[in-house]
Amino acid sequence: MDKSEDEMEEDESEWKNSFVDSVPLSPASVSGTSLKKALGPAPANRVIVHFDLDCFYAQVEMIRNPALREVPLGIQQKYIIVTCNYVARELGVTKLMSVTHAKEKCPQLVLVKGEDLTHYREMSYKVTELLMSYCPLVERLGFDENFMDITKMVETRLAETAESNSFSFKGHVYNRLSADVEAIDHPRLALGSHIAAELREAIHSKLGLTGCAGIATNKLLAKLVSGTFKPNQQTSLLPENVSDIMDGLNGLRKVPGVGHQTAKRLQALGLVSVKDLQLFPLNDLVREFGGPSAQRLKNLALGVDDSPVTPTGAPQSLSDEDSFKKMSSTKDVLEKIQELLSSLVERMHKDGRQPHTLRLTIRRYSATNKWFSRESRQSPIPNHIGQKIISGSSDDAVVQLVPLAMKLFHKLVDSNAAFHLTLINVCFSNLQTRGAATTIASFFAQHSTSPRKTQIFSTQRQDDPSQKTVTTKSPCCSEAALHGFKREQRPVVAVEDPPLQTVFCNTMRSDFDETDDTVTNRLPPNVDPEVFMLLPEDIQKELLSPAYTNSVPCTSSTVTVVDVPHITKNKPPQSFADSQNIEDIKEVPDKLDSSDRLVVVNHQSPVGTSAFSGENVMREGRLSYPRSSDCEFPGNVDPKVFSELPPDVQKELMSEWKQQKAVLKATSLRKPGRSLMPKDRKAAGKGSQANNLLKYFKPS
């Protein structure tokens, strides 16, 4: 529908999404569609990597129990082997094979139950988090796959490496025997293959996991090519071989994005192979699927995929479910719900966000359509219950949630009649950080996109001095809630160590000044609104109160912000080092590799890479009052109070205010009560998600 104009301009969004900063778009070109062609030939292509961990669950179990490495191992969920190690595969076991079948084929098969996903989930987030420490553009796909847009890393490295011999490919090149010959023709993909190799090595050395990678110019191709050599290998796909890999797919079902249902509908149109779809008239396809889906499908068949790598962040919902042969009594249902809610509440508590919606999903037994047809009902979670989850009164929370869930159950099932359920799922969604939006917080909330300024190092060598610095500071960062405030912390490592080579992914460009902030991962300067909201209300108040006029003697933003109310009154910043939750953050790197400061640094200061905001953040010194010409204060902010805030906070606030004006303009047509449109919400969510992400890869 909205695509009518670009029916023939299927590349349009790619122009926006796949930009690279070496090919700056002029402001005019961004808004003017007709100017596209004026930009000349195709824009620089992206470099996308798809990572796919080998038999992920099995690897996790083998790490937990190394003895399992030498035996054929299968991970069992109910009656299914969901995955197995390569020893087992050599003996004929495959994924998604029934247990009985597997045991027939391989009587020695060792089975480990894998229904509890806790360990897999934790390890999964460690991987994502590790990748994110190199570049924030990481998108998860399930627990064992990640997409990464390394275009910027490549561009940076390209600028630095003038050496010709670096233009060779690491790993395989799809359908090529001697890659080196044409490597020079694809320097960016070639560099991408080196980066992919380094990242795989990092995953291996830090987390002990092996996996495959695919390097290509879009997500679809990267994913398709990553599996061509398994396990623990990588493959690059050159543009001239796109049709090879697409045409080589055995059936439309192999195209990611074409599921069972879509394949069936396509088959009804007489389409079976990828070629069939490529050649099928678009108009006919539109009749069946509608404009956007039709175009998307056709593009997929052609290997065209302009969808951006969308940083995943923390999950938007947490759910827990169990399936069974039969559940037919209300009492059993109640017990199951209780059990599911208990574990879910625990997980939610660790997450730290407050769920505002509870959903109950069931699957009814039905001879025919057994595995589809789920039904669900949802309801708001009263605030006082949600609070208990956060505060850790888990038992109380569960007690209050169970009746809620049972109400939902009775909406779904008439318990007077006979019923037969085969699955129950409970889900928390509408996850929000605690605290009502104070005026200021709501400012933040609107566009707290995450300003990670990720500093990346291709390989890390060296030094302890930084390590020390980090260590001393990290305690202050232990609360996930504090992370946002560390953003502007001076990059501990980089400062002291110039030789710390390659800084990828951080755009130095102070940015094209376009108004188009949706196009890229344009991340506003560092504030973490969420963090503010996480602070106890009295502290928030105090922070904003005109009565609060003490100056803050601390220049470390990490310490400063959080401490403002307390420290200035009560404690010196140092004392914070030994207070409370030190371990949270510290343990992470320790568990991984205590000598590796890179991880540490990135954790504690997920300082935005893509801080296009480029404006150099003021790192020390206090800003003086902003002149009103520069930035108007919101009415509720006392300039004097403002002046007492730590410099980075001042900076952040001003940036927010400045942006607020722009956003208000942009959103003036929107409903006031719901000014966060999907796109905004997405952007806004990412900021907090990134912070919260840390929790997902906590120490085990």
Next chain:
DNA sequence: CTGGGCATCT
């Protein structure tokens, strides 16, 4: 003898 998650779109 078909898991237990998650996301997006409508």
Next chain:
DNA sequence: AGATGCC
């Protein structure tokens, strides 16, 4: 709320 898709 459901459908669909992915692992």
